[in-house]
Amino acid sequence: MEKTFRDRPDNIDETGVRKWLKVRQPQGKWYRRRTLVSTLLLFFFILAPIVTINGHPFMRLDVLNRQFYLFGQIVYSQDTNIMALVMASVVVFIVLFTAVFGRIWCGWACPHTVFMEGLYRRIEYLFHGNYRNKEREVSLPMRILKYALYYIVTLFFTNVFILWFTGLDYLLEIWNSPIEEYWQVYGAMFAVSIFYFWIYAYLREGVCTMFCPYGRMQGVLLDKKSITVAYDYKRGEPRGSKEAGDCINCGACIKVCPTGIDIKNGSQLECVNCTSCIDECNSVMTRIGKPENLIRFTSQYQLETGKSSIKNYRTLGYVLVLSALLITLIIAISKRTEVDTSLLRMPGTLYQEVSADTLSNMYQLKIINKTPEFKDIEIKLLEPEEGSFFLSDHPVELKASNNFSGIIIIKLAKSAIVKRSTKVKIGAFENGKMIDSASASFVGPNQKK
Numbered sequence: 001m002e003k004t005f006r007d008r009p010d011n012i013d014e015t016g017v018r019k020w021l022k023v024r025q026p027q028g029k030w031y032r033r034r035t036l037v038s039t040l041l042l043f044f045f046i047l048a049p050i051v052t053i054n055g056h057p058f059m060r061l062d063v064l065n066r067q068f069y070l071f072g073q074i075v076y077s078q079d080t081n082i083m084a085l086v087m088a089s090v091v092v093f094i095v096l097f098t099a100v101f102g103r104i105w106c107g108w109a110c111p112h113t114v115f116m117e118g119l120y121r122r123i124e125y126l127f128h129g130n131y132r133n134k135e136r137e138v139s140l141p142m143r144i145l146k147y148a149l150y151y152i153v154t155l156f157f158t159n160v161f162i163l164w165f166t167g168l169d170y171l172l173e174i175w176n177s178p179i180e181e182y183w184q185v186y187g188a189m190f191a192v193s194i195f196y197f198w199i200y201a202y203l204r205e206g207v208c209t210m211f212c213p214y215g216r217m218q219g220v221l222l223d224k225k226s227i228t229v230a231y232d233y234k235r236g237e238p239r240g241s242k243e244a245g246d247c248i249n250c251g252a253c254i255k256v257c258p259t260g261i262d263i264k265n266g267s268q269l270e271c272v273n274c275t276s277c278i279d280e281c282n283s284v285m286t287r288i289g290k291p292e293n294l295i296r297f298t299s300q301y302q303l304e305t306g307k308s309s310i311k312n313y314r315t316l317g318y319v320l321v322l323s324a325l326l327i328t329l330i331i332a333i334s335k336r337t338e339v340d341t342s343l344l345r346m347p348g349t350l351y352q353e354v355s356a357d358t359l360s361n362m363y364q365l366k367i368i369n370k371t372p373e374f375k376d377i378e379i380k381l382l383e384p385e386e387g388s389f390f391l392s393d394h395p396v397e398l399k400a401s402n403n404f405s406g407i408i409i410i411k412l413a414k415s416a417i418v419k420r421s422t423k424v425k426i427g428a429f430e431n432g433k434m435i436d437s438a439s440a441s442f443v444g445p446n447q448k449k
């Protein structure tokens with residue numbers, strides 16, 4: 001029985017053996033745009049942990065010290081609200097963006113595609129030619145040189161990857177120290193570089209077609225209105241001759257496809273929306289004197305109805321949700337405090353009679369130091385002013401990135417309690433300046449009218 005594109009990926013033959021794809025180098029405006037984007041992203045990857053703003057890296061993941069640098073601001077692992085907002089924004093961005101614009105991420109910004117198409121494929125073209133005409137014969141020494149180049153590039157980017165966690169100074173210190181002193185780091189560096197070498201020298205498109213979980217989610221993320229790279233079957237069919245539809249079935253769009261698929265079969269899981277087939281088909285159309293964009297960015301809905309699928313309330317709603325999240329994130333980062341104070345009434349306790357005219361409540365006080373500095377924190381009762389408190393470890397001494405947890409007893413005169421529940425507020429002060437505050441309720445007896 002003849003194989004269809006649904007039976008198996010195009011890079012696997014009928015016996016289950018991998019077919020090595022010799023992907024023709026595309027030429028055209030989309031390829032030039034993609035080259036520009038991948039070059040910018042590669043520079044961003046290298047420079048983001050090196051460039052500093054106010055003495056802080058623009059971006060860095062300092063996992064050892066449980067702190068992260070985002071746009072030059074320090075965010076600590078204790079900043080749970082900010083971390084949650086960052087994660088929510090990323091998830092919402094990926095999900096919403098995919099629903100509206102399809103897999104643009106895959107073809108344009110995914111690190112695997114950026115490295116594969118922006119670097120390794122170009123090294124391949126250097127040695128083998130661009131597969132447009134006859135494949136260049138490559139001798140064994142040249143093959144070894146090609147793989148050596150692959151490995152050097154991999155090793156360089158493995159170090160850039162480590163840089164995101166260590167920072168430049170620490171990485172330079174590692175490089176300038178004897179190997180035995182940092183053998184674990186060198187061991188990890190070697191293991192990671194070999195793994196990535198295997199991915200880019202051997203696995204290649206298999207990452208997208210077989211392993212990528214994001215690719216697997218397309219079935220639920222995309223719908224008929226999602227914009228994807230699509231073949232205009234209404235214009236192209238029946239294909240095969242200049243007199244019929246516009247598609248002459250030349251197969252050029254398959255030859256440039258990095259995953260080896262035929263876009264004329266419709267939207268497929270293996271398509272990473274790289275746009276190579278758009279460029280290639282456009283050159284064919286120009287050669288045969290037909291209008292460009294037989295393959296283009298469009299949606300199934302638009303192909304069927306001719307109506308735009310982007311200007312609608314769904315897109316507007318998605319944009320609003322994402323904008324709200326990003327604005328909240330910016331506000332949260334700009335308003336983050338150096339310490340995080342919380343005051344919680346001890347569960348299961350009521351008020352205690354301290355004396356004939358004074359009541360007390362017991363609370364759990366938690367203070368999180370979110371800075372890399374020592375903090376000497378004085379607690380003051382702000383509301384009601386006439387109250388007092390007892391805290392055995394006072395003032396609170398907090399080491400860098402450390403937490404304090406203790407019992408605080410707040411006492412109020414009965415005359416100050418006018419309701420069953422009275423608001424109490426404490427302030428955390430450093431050098432006389434309030435750096436955070438927390439509130440809770442003070443429970444007293446039922447008030448008789």
Ligand code: SF4
Nearest residue numbers: 247248250251253281
């Ligand atoms: S490149 Fe264009 S004309 Fe050629 S087979 Fe693909 S869609 Fe048809």
Ligand code: SF4
Nearest residue numbers: 257271272274275277
């Ligand atoms: S079908 Fe076209 S857009 Fe999709 S991966 Fe292949 S070349 Fe890229």
